[in-house]
Amino acid sequence: MERASFGPYRSHPCGPLPLGATVTPEGVRFSVFSRHATRVWLELFDEPTASEPVGRVELREDLHRRGDIWSVLVEGIGPGQLYAYRADGSYDPASGHRFNPHKLLLDPYARAVTGAFDWDLSDARGFEPGSPEGDLVASTVDSAGGCPKCIVVYDDFDWHGDRPPRIPMRDTVIYELHVRGFTVHPTSGVAHPGTFRGLMEKIPYLADLGITAVELLPVQEFDELENPRRSPVTGERLGNYWGYSTVSFFAPESRYCSSGPNGQQVREMKELVRALHEASIEVILDVVFNHTSEGDETGPTLCFRGLDNRIYYMLDPADPRRYLNFSGCGNTLNCNHPLVRDFILDCLRYWVVEMHVDGFRFDLASVLGRDQRGQLLANPPLIERIAEDPVLRDCKIIAEAWDAAGAYQVGSFPGERWAEWNGRYRDDIRRFWRGDPGMVGSLATRFSGSADLYQGSGRTPLHSINFVTCHDGFTMADLVTYEGKRNWANGERNRDGTDANYSWGCGHDGPTDDPEIMALRDRQLRNLWATLLLSQGVPMILAGDELRRTQQGNNNAYCQDNEISWLDWSMLEEHRWLRDYVAGLIRLRRRFPELRRTAFFKGDGGPGERPDISWHSTSVGRPDWSDGCRSLACWINAEPDLFVVFNGSPRSLTFELPRLSGGVWRLLLDTAARGQHLYQVEDAPPAPEPQACQATGHSMLVLCFW
Numbered sequence: 001m002e003r004a005s006f007g008p009y010r011s012h013p014c015g016p017l018p019l020g021a022t023v024t025p026e027g028v029r030f031s032v033f034s035r036h037a038t039r040v041w042l043e044l045f046d047e048p049t050a051s052e053p054v055g056r057v058e059l060r061e062d063l064h065r066r067g068d069i070w071s072v073l074v075e076g077i078g079p080g081q082l083y084a085y086r087a088d089g090s091y092d093p094a095s096g097h098r099f100n101p102h103k104l105l106l107d108p109y110a111r112a113v114t115g116a117f118d119w120d121l122s123d124a125r126g127f128e129p130g131s132p133e134g135d136l137v138a139s140t141v142d143s144a145g146g147c148p149k150c151i152v153v154y155d156d157f158d159w160h161g162d163r164p165p166r167i168p169m170r171d172t173v174i175y176e177l178h179v180r181g182f183t184v185h186p187t188s189g190v191a192h193p194g195t196f197r198g199l200m201e202k203i204p205y206l207a208d209l210g211i212t213a214v215e216l217l218p219v220q221e222f223d224e225l226e227n228p229r230r231s232p233v234t235g236e237r238l239g240n241y242w243g244y245s246t247v248s249f250f251a252p253e254s255r256y257c258s259s260g261p262n263g264q265q266v267r268e269m270k271e272l273v274r275a276l277h278e279a280s281i282e283v284i285l286d287v288v289f290n291h292t293s294e295g296d297e298t299g300p301t302l303c304f305r306g307l308d309n310r311i312y313y314m315l316d317p318a319d320p321r322r323y324l325n326f327s328g329c330g331n332t333l334n335c336n337h338p339l340v341r342d343f344i345l346d347c348l349r350y351w352v353v354e355m356h357v358d359g360f361r362f363d364l365a366s367v368l369g370r371d372q373r374g375q376l377l378a379n380p381p382l383i384e385r386i387a388e389d390p391v392l393r394d395c396k397i398i399a400e401a402w403d404a405a406g407a408y409q410v411g412s413f414p415g416e417r418w419a420e421w422n423g424r425y426r427d428d429i430r431r432f433w434r435g436d437p438g439m440v441g442s443l444a445t446r447f448s449g450s451a452d453l454y455q456g457s458g459r460t461p462l463h464s465i466n467f468v469t470c471h472d473g474f475t476m477a478d479l480v481t482y483e484g485k486r487n488w489a490n491g492e493r494n495r496d497g498t499d500a501n502y503s504w505g506c507g508h509d510g511p512t513d514d515p516e517i518m519a520l521r522d523r524q525l526r527n528l529w530a531t532l533l534l535s536q537g538v539p540m541i542l543a544g545d546e547l548r549r550t551q552q553g554n555n556n557a558y559c560q561d562n563e564i565s566w567l568d569w570s571m572l573e574e575h576r577w578l579r580d581y582v583a584g585l586i587r588l589r590r591r592f593p594e595l596r597r598t599a600f601f602k603g604d605g606g607p608g609e610r611p612d613i614s615w616h617s618t619s620v621g622r623p624d625w626s627d628g629c630r631s632l633a634c635w636i637n638a639e640p641d642l643f644v645v646f647n648g649s650p651r652s653l654t655f656e657l658p659r660l661s662g663g664v665w666r667l668l669l670d671t672a673a674r675g676q677h678l679y680q681v682e683d684a685p686p687a688p689e690p691q692a693c694q695a696t697g698h699s700m701l702v703l704c705f706w
Contacts, residue, residue, distance in 0.1 A: 003041050003086065003101065007055025009074050016069035019346070020109030020250070023078055023154045030083065031071035032107055033339065034307045036097060037087040040070045043104070043144075045082040048114035048262075051145030068339075079154040080263055082114060083107070084147070087307055091126075091138040093297065096310035096320040100126050103143045103301040106248055108343060110150035112263045113221045113247065115254040119146060121223070124300035147302065148221075148247070151263045155354060157270045164358050165280050166394060167212045169419070169462040169538055170596040173586055174284065175211040176470055177543035178242070178565070179219055179256045187569040192258035196265075196272040203279050209579070210586035211541065213282040213396075215361055217471055218243035219269065220285075221251040223293055227559050229491035238491060238559040242471060244363060245293040245329065247302060249347045252355075273356045282358035284396060285351060289333055289344050290367035290403065296323050296330035311339055314374055324374045326367050328404030335368050341382045349391045359396030361421070366399075366407035369414060376407060380414055387417040398465055411453030419538065422450060422464040429468055430479065430502035432648050433527050433698075438627035443646060444615055444634065449536030451600045460598055464537035468528050469545055474501055474555045476545040480524040483509040486553030489560065497556030510553070520698060526581060526671035527646075527700045533585040534595055534644070534702065546582040547571040584678045588668065588702075591681060594638035612637045620656045631655075631695070640681070641705040647695035654694050657687070657703070664690060665703045672696035681706060 005011075014029050022029040030042050038061075043053035059070040084106060089099035103124055106113065124143040183202060184194030190201040199214075206214065222243045229238045243253065252269040254261035259268055273283050292312075294305045304312035314324040314332040323331040334340050351357045362368065369380035386397060401413040401420045410423050428442040445452055449461030469476045474485075483505050485497045506520040525548070532539050543549075544567040551557050557565045572579060589595050594612075601613040616633040617624040623632070630649040635658055636642040643665065645655050657665050666684035671677055672695070679685065681704055687693050695701050 003056060003058065005056050005058045007044065007053070007057075009044070009055045009057065009076060011057045011075070012073045013063045014071050014073040016066045016071050019069070020107060020111065021083065021150065021152045023152065024073070027073055027075040028077050028081060028152050029071065029073045030107075031069055032085055032109075032307065033068055034070060034087055034089075035068040035311060036308055037070070037089045037099060039088040039101070040064075041086040041101070042072060042074070043084055043086065044074070044077070045084070045149050048082065048149055049145060051142070053144075077152070079152050081152040082149040083152065084144075084149050085307070093321040096315050098126050098301065098305050098309040100138050100301060100306060102138075102140050103306050104147045104149075105301070105306045106148065106303040107150045108248075108303055108307070109250055109346070110248050111153035111250050112151040112266050113148045113251045113254065114151060114261060115148050115221045115223070115247070115251075119148060119223050119225060121146060121226070121300040121302070124302060125298070126301040126305065143301070150248075153263050153266050157267060159270070159274060159356065162274050162277050162356055164356065164394065165212075165277055165282050166358075167280070167282055169396070170598055171590070172213055172282075172396075172538050173211045173533075173589070174213045174215050174465070174538065174540040175206065175209070175543055176215040176217070176540055178217045178471065179253070180561070181241070181566045182543055183567075185563065185566040185568050188567070189569060195256050195258040196252075196268045197258040200272050200275045203275055203281070206281060207279045209546065209583050210590070211281065213284050213358070214276065215284040215286060215540065217286050218246065218288055219253050219256060220246045220287065221248040221253050222246055224255060224561070226293065229559065231489045232491055233489040236562065239561050240559065241561040241565060242558045244288050244558070245291075246288045247293045249287075249289075250350055270355060277356070282396070283356075284359040284361055284398070285357050286361045286363060287348075288363045289335060290364040291327035291329045291331050291333060294331060296325065297321055299330060311337060314370070314372060317373060326370060326374060326403050326405040326407075327364055332367060332370070332374070334372055335382050336371050336377070336380065341385060344382065345385060345389060348386065349389070352391060352395060359398065361398040361400065363400055364403040365401055365413065366403040366409050369407075369409075374405075378414075383413075383415050383418070387415045411450070412457075416457075416459065419463045419465050421470075421540075422446075422453070422466055422537065424453065425450060425464060425466045425535075425537070426468055427500070427502055429528065429531055432630075432646070433524060433531070434502055434504040435630060435648055435650070436502075437630070439648070440629050440632045441625050443632055447531065447535045447634070448601055448613060449597070455600050461536040461600060462538055462598060465540050466532060466535050466537040467540040467542070468532050469542040470540065471542065472556070473498065474503055474553075475542060475549050475551050476525060476528060477548045477550045478553055478555070479503045479528070480521040481505055481510065481550070482553040484553075485555040487556050489554060489564065490556060491559075497554075501555060523671050523698055525578065526677060527698065529582055529585060530669060530671060530700050530702070531646070533582070533589050536595070536597055536600075539589075541582070543567060546579045548575040548578055581678055584680070587680065588678070592638055592642065594636050594642070610637050616655070618653055618655050620658050643701075643703045643705075645693065645695050645701035647697060647699050650697040652694055652696050654692050655701075657691050657693060659691065660705050663705050665693070666706045667693070667701070668704055669700065669702035671701075672699035
């Protein structure tokens, strides 16, 4: 295919590094990788939706290629310039190659993308549908008009001396939120709803709650309109609300920017990070390096597929036309190819060095440990490189330690530095408070830091990210309201989303006005919150749970950019008691270092000393680990001592208190109390009985000796 160079631009060969678009005094240097391309073109545009470029430069092998890098310096342009690539080579899917010069390609290293418009990716399909040979026939439809373009960005931001807060893991409380959903509801009261700036306006709320880190659902550019379904309930167009389908890994999501989509998104996100740091709140990004938005062999050609399909993706060895799919999203990034490893590390370093973020949560992180044929590696080089990279050494790195192909590595994810989303914690805590038999031992293990998962490998309780709810699943209010999922609005006949919710409606499935059931649900919420925030490990809160947010039983709201997912701030007044309760628990956690240990309990003390922790039933010194028991107490040797009671049974139980001298047992928490449920140490009233305490059915007590 012939595409002649044209336009009023002078260009020159230049060095291959750095990759991406770099502003220089002479113009802009462009550099892109492709090993198997035979021709590469750089195209320049003046409008995001333009179908024709205003200039084109062909990168010649003899002038512009060094190794596998194609690069050129273009004079007379600067920040704000729109650009993209085309690449030609073999279109032979049977050999893993899918070059197609009719398809416009994003720069993998683009710092910003013109994404804030309705993409039309129908022309980006790389093959001719319905052709006799199917995906072996290349499409000749040009995709430029409906595809995003890259934006040249110049980093001139004034950080005002910003430094990372570097909050120790033992003091960390994570708050998982969706940037748009947090403030887009009309009740949010912000001037810039649904944006980075809107989130900035809510920083005082976050600081007052007491959290120390926000974990942002994906903020790297993605196509929110890639979902073709409509809701069978409302008829509205569904979308990709969560954002777990990245288009451009270096680029902040343009739709989250209040000031414009043409590069302003970079500045506005930096302003957000700077403002959060000023409030001593860290920023953790949820990143999705397991797959891209190009999907399977029927998906659009946007970037990696058109630049070097065989390098960037895991292909089926038996049929390279097909993609190995360990992500459940059609393709899998070839993470342990050396070039892809470098790409991921370059991306992480960029977000740390240029965007000042403090850590990452890696979606389906087990994919990062698979080799190029999809086998799990014993010592995955990428996982080790991320942990040992000198630029990333101060970052928090958190693995979702499983993938969509059956790998489940909770407790065994490789690497000493990696913390893990503890799915075992979520399930065991839910099951205990639901009243499942045989869960007392599991409760003790999870509450004390999950030593069964982490101690054997030399790790600590701080490697466990404890959560009861997250974006994926029921909200906490729905967990105590619904017996099963209600995902009909997703348009998948209620077949999507997990069935393993371990939920309990407290005697009724769904909303009710029954005062007894509502009181029990409130008590169960207090139980779940207290267990989460007083457990050893690092607690993670789902945004809005402190306001009793409901998704109406939807446990997979990935496509619901509407009131199912948005945080309704009017609930703050209605449920302020719950928000204040959560804030009080965070303060209580901060008050007791023994609730934030950096090492596991030993279960004993030195000669003549009391154990650092001991377990009890209704009688001191006699724990009951039988399947029929649904209650437990633990005594933590602290300053002052703590005694924690979990009564998961439906009936009231009386628990003997340890006999100590020099003070009295004071009641810090009673989740079944009438009136105030939680006290700080100095204000806590004495227990009604000096040597015993009564726990109502389905309740929790915390006492301190003071």
